[in-house]
Amino acid sequence: MADSRQPVGRIRLERISKSYSRRKALDDVTLEIVGATVHGLVGANGAGKSTLGKIIAGAIRPDAGELYLDERQIRPADPHDARRHGIALIAQELALVPHLTVMENVFLGIEPRRWGLLARRRIERRYAELVQRWGFQLQRDAPVGGLRLADQQKVEILRAVASGASVIVMDEPTSSLTSVEVETLRRMIEQLRGMGTTIVYVSHSLEEVLQVADAISVLRDGRLVHTRAAAEETEASLVHAMFGAAVDAGQVEKPAQAGGPDVLEVRDLDLGALLKGVSLSIKAGEIVGLAGLVGSGRSELARAIFGVERMDRGTILVDGVERRIKSPRDAIDAGIAFVPESRKDDGLFMQLSVAANATIAGLGSIVSGLGTVKSSAERASASKLIGDLSIATPSPAAKVATLSGGNQQKVLFAKWLFREPRVLLLDEPTRGVDVNSRAAIHRLIRHQAASGVAILLISSELEEVLALAHRVLVIRHGAITHEFAADPPLAEVMEAAFGVAGAEHSPP
Helix, strand or coil, rough: CCCCCCCCCEEEEEEEEECCCCCCCEEEEEEEECCEEEEEEEECCCCCHHHHHHHCCCCCCCCCCEEECCCCEEEEHHHHHHHHCEEEEEECCCCCCCCCCCCHCCCCCCCCCCCCCCCCCHHHHHHHHHHHHHHHCCCCCCCCHHCHHHHHHHHHHHHHHHHCEEEEEEEEECCCCHHHHHHHHHHHHHHHCCCCCCCEEEEECCCHHHCCCEEECCCCCCEEEEEEHHCCCCCCHHHHHHCCCCCCCCCCCCCCCEEEEEEEEEEEEEEEEEEEEEEEEECCCEEEEEEECCCCCHHHHHHCCCCCCCCCEEEEEEECEECCCCCHHHHHHHCCEEECCCHHHHHHHCCHHHHHHHHHHHHHHCCCCCCCCHHHHHHHHHHHHHHCCCCCCCCCCEHHCCCHHHHHHHHHHHHHHCCCCEEEEEEEECCCCCHHHHHHHHHHHHHHHHHHCEEEEECHHHHHHHHCEEEEEEEECEEEEEECCCCCCCHHHHHHHHCCCCCCCCCC
């Protein structure tokens, strides 16, 4: 029976351990989460925070240890079983059904029924009440598979709220949301906490966790370092606990100003209603930042240049030579590489090995005359890339799915660096990675620029764009509206992105 002196949704974990191959993801973790509070879990990539959250939500089974909800021991077999106990999960890797509509996904598994049949009108009424209450406006009958990533994440949030769970585990819930949507989520969290819901909040954003959490637990190398009230912590104290020493992870040395010839030229590119007459150029060794709101056309531009989206009109030149790019294969042959926004959906083969993923873009160099992959060449090439990029993996044969998010992102970079590209398109290159991995990726980007690669950098974090870029372009409603030289004021770039009247530095 639950302790009447405690709010419902109280979680207790005792001596939880989990291993993958020879790597311990969690090592003897004991933790108590007070009911009706927001409890933050932070740590570097691979520290075990997401693993711990998923164990609470039934997505991962621990090797050892016990889980209690309101003093009652539970052993959820999967997320569906956990939902029956009142625990919902919003995972970083979204678990939606693409061919079902928004409304069908929101109520999947909890659909109101009448005489065994779906009560359609009740579902529609509950959906209308849900979006009105929480402020996420989503077309109820739109197939989820056609939504942008940010809107899919909203569907997951609404799905968790709709279940009426007493505990909601949120794993990087704001990674694809705009600043306005993040503020909406924060208000939702405050309201849910006020209604007695327990929120387990897993995030790489220390500022974000400090703003929303009542208490914060820090994990390092699978072990619990400490749990303290959020009011007692700062970003510096959390970083010290996570890494053992305070570091200024945000400090980035800008690469030297590029002065070489144009490597990439894009002229008058049209893509349906998404892009209209986009032109840009990037010199050898230059990093050009592309700033804009979610839905502005920034990701679509990168995908069009890489041939994922077929442009309606436009010209693309690489090293002064016009290239007809109708597919990613054409782009690769032209020397263009693309690190997409979602490594899971578009970048990596999660169930293949690190070695296979790291060399797959350049298979021609490691395939024998009989058409088979030369294992020794694959291992040697992968081992060099693993060393060069400091990828933490048990071996080149380990599955990419077993690595932390930051190391998965490094493997994604390795895949393209194996081909030594002339152009590197980066869409959210540090999304979902910890501060150490972020710094390592920044060093990697600077190194590629120094070697003469032309880089287009897209990031929702304007500070990241401004820290790395030689020039900044602002895209709004599918058109380049402003161009800034190095180190523009953050406020001016934000005004341009939001379309504030009077913003300076419009391109001629």
